[in-house]
Amino acid sequence: MPVKYPIENVHALTLPQALEAFQSDASTGISQVEADKRFEQFGANVYQAQKQKRLFEILLQQFKSLIVYILLFGAAVSFYFNDLIDAFAILVVVLVNALIGFFMELQARSSMNALKEMDVIHSKVLRDGKVNEIPSEKLSPGDVIMLEAGDIIPGDGRLLEVNQLQCDESSLTGESIPTEKNTEELSADTVLGDRRNMVFKGASVMNGNGKALITGIAHQTELGAISSLVESSKETTTPLDKKLNTLSRKLIWLSLIFISIFAITGFIQGKEWMVIIKTSIALAVAAFPEGLPIVATVALAYGMLLMGRKNALVKKLSAVETLGSTNVILTDKTGTLTENKIYVELLSFPEEQLKVSVKENKLEFQDGQPVKSTKNFEQIILIGALCNNASVDLDKPAGKTTGDPVEIALLHFADASGKSSSDFKKQYERTAELPFNSETKMMVTLHKGPNGPFAAAKGSVEDLLQKCDKIQTGDAVNAMNDDNRKKILAESEQMAASGLRVLGFAFSEDAGLNKDNLLEKLTYTGMVGFLDPPRLDIKDAITTCRKAGIKIVMITGDHPMTALNIAKQVGLVEETEQNVLSGKDIPPMESLSEEWKKTILSTSVFARTTPKQKLDIADVYQKADNIVAMTGDGVNDAPALKKADVGIAMGLRGTQVAKETASIILKDDSFTSIAEAVAHGRIIFQNTQKFVVYLVSCNLSEIFIVTILGIFAPAATLLPLQILFLNMVTDVFPALALGVGKGDKTVMELPPRDPKKSIVTNKSWTAIFLYAVAISIAVISVVIYSTQVLQLDNQTVNNIAFITLTFAQLFHVFNMAAVKSNFFLNGITKNKFVWLALLICIVLLALVYIISPFRTTLHLVQLPAKLWVISILAGMIPVGVIQLGKALFKKYLNK
Numbered sequence: 001m002p003v004k005y006p007i008e009n010v011h012a013l014t015l016p017q018a019l020e021a022f023q024s025d026a027s028t029g030i031s032q033v034e035a036d037k038r039f040e041q042f043g044a045n046v047y048q049a050q051k052q053k054r055l056f057e058i059l060l061q062q063f064k065s066l067i068v069y070i071l072l073f074g075a076a077v078s079f080y081f082n083d084l085i086d087a088f089a090i091l092v093v094v095l096v097n098a099l100i101g102f103f104m105e106l107q108a109r110s111s112m113n114a115l116k117e118m119d120v121i122h123s124k125v126l127r128d129g130k131v132n133e134i135p136s137e138k139l140s141p142g143d144v145i146m147l148e149a150g151d152i153i154p155g156d157g158r159l160l161e162v163n164q165l166q167c168d169e170s171s172l173t174g175e176s177i178p179t180e181k182n183t184e185e186l187s188a189d190t191v192l193g194d195r196r197n198m199v200f201k202g203a204s205v206m207n208g209n210g211k212a213l214i215t216g217i218a219h220q221t222e223l224g225a226i227s228s229l230v231e232s233s234k235e236t237t238t239p240l241d242k243k244l245n246t247l248s249r250k251l252i253w254l255s256l257i258f259i260s261i262f263a264i265t266g267f268i269q270g271k272e273w274m275v276i277i278k279t280s281i282a283l284a285v286a287a288f289p290e291g292l293p294i295v296a297t298v299a300l301a302y303g304m305l306l307m308g309r310k311n312a313l314v315k316k317l318s319a320v321e322t323l324g325s326t327n328v329i330l331t332d333k334t335g336t337l338t339e340n341k342i343y344v345e346l347l348s349f350p351e352e353q354l355k356v357s358v359k360e361n362k363l364e365f366q367d368g369q370p371v372k373s374t375k376n377f378e379q380i381i382l383i384g385a386l387c388n389n390a391s392v393d394l395d396k397p398a399g400k401t402t403g404d405p406v407e408i409a410l411l412h413f414a415d416a417s418g419k420s421s422s423d424f425k426k427q428y429e430r431t432a433e434l435p436f437n438s439e440t441k442m443m444v445t446l447h448k449g450p451n452g453p454f455a456a457a458k459g460s461v462e463d464l465l466q467k468c469d470k471i472q473t474g475d476a477v478n479a480m481n482d483d484n485r486k487k488i489l490a491e492s493e494q495m496a497a498s499g500l501r502v503l504g505f506a507f508s509e510d511a512g513l514n515k516d517n518l519l520e521k522l523t524y525t526g527m528v529g530f531l532d533p534p535r536l537d538i539k540d541a542i543t544t545c546r547k548a549g550i551k552i553v554m555i556t557g558d559h560p561m562t563a564l565n566i567a568k569q570v571g572l573v574e575e576t577e578q579n580v581l582s583g584k585d586i587p588p589m590e591s592l593s594e595e596w597k598k599t600i601l602s603t604s605v606f607a608r609t610t611p612k613q614k615l616d617i618a619d620v621y622q623k624a625d626n627i628v629a630m631t632g633d634g635v636n637d638a639p640a641l642k643k644a645d646v647g648i649a650m651g652l653r654g655t656q657v658a659k660e661t662a663s664i665i666l667k668d669d670s671f672t673s674i675a676e677a678v679a680h681g682r683i684i685f686q687n688t689q690k691f692v693v694y695l696v697s698c699n700l701s702e703i704f705i706v707t708i709l710g711i712f713a714p715a716a717t718l719l720p721l722q723i724l725f726l727n728m729v730t731d732v733f734p735a736l737a738l739g740v741g742k743g744d745k746t747v748m749e750l751p752p753r754d755p756k757k758s759i760v761t762n763k764s765w766t767a768i769f770l771y772a773v774a775i776s777i778a779v780i781s782v783v784i785y786s787t788q789v790l791q792l793d794n795q796t797v798n799n800i801a802f803i804t805l806t807f808a809q810l811f812h813v814f815n816m817a818a819v820k821s822n823f824f825l826n827g828i829t830k831n832k833f834v835w836l837a838l839l840i841c842i843v844l845l846a847l848v849y850i851i852s853p854f855r856t857t858l859h860l861v862q863l864p865a866k867l868w869v870i871s872i873l874a875g876m877i878p879v880g881v882i883q884l885g886k887a888l889f890k891k892y893l894n895k
Helices: 015-021 032-042 055-061 066-080 084-118 222-229 239-269 273-287 292-309 317-323 374-386 405-416 421-427 461-467 482-497 538-547 560-569 594-602 611-623 635-643 656-661 671-712 720-739 745-749 762-789 794-816 832-850 852-857 865-888
Strands: 122-127 130-135 144-148 156-168 204-216 312-314 328-331 343-348 353-359 362-365 391-393 400-402 429-434 442-449 452-459 468-473 476-479 500-508 522-531 551-555 605-607 628-632 646-650 664-666
Touching (some): 066 084, 084 720, 084 852, 144 156, 239 273, 273 671, 292 312, 292 317, 292 720, 328 671, 343 405, 362 405, 374 405, 374 421, 374 452, 391 405, 482 560, 538 671, 628 635, 628 671, 635 646, 646 656, 671 720, 671 745, 671 794, 762 794, 794 832, 794 865
Parallel strands (some): 328 551
Antiparallel strands (some): 144 204, 156 204, 312 664, 353 362, 452 500
């Protein structure tokens, strides 16, 4: 019998009624076969996001610009004066330019869609009695999902089990305080904000865990209903877009100034109005680099896609620019600086310490010594298996694991000892749980054991000892005293100083145990030291960041000595460094003195910190005018990730809340990927600066040439169509090649860029002006030589000016190499796309001259080889002059 979906007022149903309505089971979920049927019937769990522009709308958008309006005005003027060839040619050029923009925007959209596909949220779903992780879009009504702190809820659901479950539903209800959840049925008229037995798509789990029956997916969710009301939303403008728009406005004003100068001069000289209008149109065309917005979009999208392939998924365009300015990285330790492949290394009991290892799923004692503390050893194994939310699926190849790496290590440890962690969980049915949080720093579970209630606890040794009133030594259980605590804490310090992550273990078998007194009457049984070795490639990455002027700061909740040991191993601090700032020693932010702020700014390792302190440390650095990138993985890291200039979430172990908040997601959780992302962010912005300088200098040279020739040799000046052809050739292809370049190898040897500076700095404007002057002088010189020495006619002189300017602009791409690089071997000459762009441009120019209609349209005539040689050689002069100038003033330019 098929499920009737959707079902109204699920919150008013009892749990059996809800499960029956969706034909599901709380302990096994639905079968995979049934899930596939429902997926076919109800579709994917995705609601319609903001609609992408239709192809026609994208094409139409290409005509909405000032330059197009100017060109259309020019076409109208040509029609009025019966100059049909020019009129139709201008319209064709406008159309071709629009088509280029259309296809480039399609490519950019394709790149952005590829980026989105990399960011897939997974959910833990119970099917056929087994917990599996699947993409959230594959969920169906009737699925049973597992929820824990940090999860983004993938669909609306009726809660089946809760354990101190709290959800942030502010995005849906506007209520900023997390909602306490339960499983009790409610009246049918209960308002959305009071439906405590439900969870809703898009909300986040802030604390505890639970199990929920999926009752709504896609547009049948509360969030989907709201989203369907939103027809459109404003597109956000990135800082880079704003800077490019500002630059475009400057160029428009510049063109208006030169148009005014030419028009006034032409009027005084008595030039014909047709000449003044055509030349003014040419100046307007020359002023604006048509390909600038398109090239910027494609270059950014292409760069972001490459970063995604390098394990850094960029979610926000603005993060690319900010990343290049980052000068402080606040990083976690576990999994970022270390491998996050944790395994049990050392057992510490009141009577002895044992070094162990797990090889081929068998436990080995490294020194071969017998176990004296048999009872403690067995209790550690039992507690580790029970106080645990991880899972190992032995039916899958290599045993597929899900959960926290420490808990997975404890399961492997239990199984390798000859016991069965799954059998323990069956024998000791869990009845309650106190989840780990940053306040208690412990996790405790309550079970129905063979001999009565049994509580299993693990957590910070220091905090756990405060809750223990007894200690197990061999077969005896004695009262805990201060001497015991001091000895245990001293041993934990030694273990942490050797680089181990240390957890304490305790239990209780009191008959009066219940979910309200789990932290009372605990018996300490021992400690486990976990080894999480540093990543092999971290040291080089940290050294690279330091050379780039970036300070690396470790902020971890781990033990101070463990943190310092890892920091030394990865080269974050010197071997002699002893300064570790513990969270308990840092005063509250509101009472932080200037001296304390200086202390924080001079410290590289913070340990035992709370999420609030992580946020405060970031704030101290930002108020000291630093650009801060911060890593995070937990739900409590979300505020800090949002606070940082660049939030970086861990893709492997990160919670969905952290991933949603962050602007960058690391797919491998490695610090090396952070360093590579910073380098790539710098390269993307460096490439952007290169093609902007290239485009603007080319267009400024056109303004100079058209203005000068318009005043002194109007019959030989460049025509609007010729300039349009130049811009379509020299703007689009070489600029795109610069935009997708690999960048200079020295990019990480430079200090971070000041984000307040314009994309075109004063130094860049100086270079642009000199580049434009050099190109203009070459073209004007050839015009003078052709007119005065060769005494050529006006149309031939015009053609020579056109060819010279074309090659001068094409060769100009080689001036974009770094000042201190070798002219013949640099990032430009090694860029295969540059050579491809030059080839395409030369072929297009040849086709224009070979095909008669094109040649006629652009007012070109066939020139003898001698004039071609003169024009090409003249086009090379600016490169030679500029390179000579760079060589002579290299010392000044490198400052």
